[in-house]
Amino acid sequence: MGEPERWRVSFAEPVDLFFALYVRDAARLPGAPDVPPLDGHVPAWRAAWTPGQRATAARQWQRWWEHLLDHRPDGEGAAPVDGPGFHASVRTPELRTAQVALYPAALHWRDARAAEAEARGTGTALTALHGLGMRPLVKEIEARLGRPAEPFRYRVEVIPTRGKRYWDLAVDRLLVSEELGADLDSLADVLRPRLAALA
Numbered sequence: 001m002g003e004p005e006r007w008r009v010s011f012a013e014p015v016d017l018f019f020a021l022y023v024r025d026a027a028r029l030p031g032a033p034d035v036p037p038l039d040g041h042v043p044a045w046r047a048a049w050t051p052g053q054r055a056t057a058a059r060q061w062q063r064w065w066e067h068l069l070d071h072r073p074d075g076e077g078a079a080p081v082d083g084p085g086f087h088a089s090v091r092t093p094e095l096r097t098a099q100v101a102l103y104p105a106a107l108h109w110r111d112a113r114a115a116e117a118e119a120r121g122t123g124t125a126l127t128a129l130h131g132l133g134m135r136p137l138v139k140e141i142e143a144r145l146g147r148p149a150e151p152f153r154y155r156v157e158v159i160p161t162r163g164k165r166y167w168d169l170a171v172d173r174l175l176v177s178e179e180l181g182a183d184l185d186s187l188a189d190v191l192r193p194r195l196a197a198l199a
Contacts, residue, residue: 006151009134009195014072014157015110016081017175019099020065021159022106027098029058032065036162039178040113045102049094057094064095069169072157113160134195137188141196149199156181156191166190172198 018038024031025042049057082088083103089096142149155173164180174194180187 007138007149007153007199009138009154009156009191011156011158011181014159016068017157017159018110019081019083019103019106020061020068021161022109023095023098023102024061024065026102026105027057027061029054029061031058031062034167035159036165036177038109039160039162040109042109043105045098045105047094047098047101053094057098060089060092060095061098064089064092069175072155072169072173110160134191137191138195138199141192141199144196145199149195152195152198154191154195154198156187168194 021032021035021038022042023029025037026045027047028044047054047057081103082099084100086096086099086103089099138149153172157169157173157175158178158181159175160178162179163177164183164186165177166180167175169175171194174190176187176190180190
């Protein structure tokens with residue numbers, strides 16, 4: 001993106017968070033009520049769960065989601081997804097059943113959605129974000145501060161959920177819906193005070 005080395009804003013599409021949301025939506029589990037459904041039809045997966053097992057799966061899913069949010073990767077690499085065997089979920093059998101069953105369908109859903117965007121010529125929100133670059137926004141912040149920005153790193157993760165939403169995960173990390181990520185002016189309005197606080 002051409003930013004100076006003293007600061008960097010990076011963008012990613014976290015496969016682990018996407019997959020967790022796919023499991024939630026396909027299994028029709030409650031969880032993360034502040035995070036809307038995925039943006040697109042997710043076929044229902046019918047688990048052979050008793051009502052008690054479904055409630056257990058929902059609790060397991062919520063713990064999984066919270067763990068993923070609390071343990072985001074620090075580097076530029078993608079967060080690993082513990083599939084297709086999901087050995088980390090061995091002590092959560094209801095959740096693991098859903099993970100193993102839904103993993104191929106989730107990857108297909110994601111790939112088909114990306115292909116549709118490519119065919120339309122729009123690309124994904126991540127494509128737009130990579131093209132945007134943050135230099136103009138940081139230059140604007142530097143002009144307001146009257147000095148060069150201090151060194152900082154900031155990461156924006158984009159998930160394909162409905163609506164224009166964002167969630168602060170840490171002082172240097174933001175989770176945004178794909179719809180917000182595709183609206184570059186609105187995203188700049190969200191980023192401006194956060195980057196200024198670090199600069």
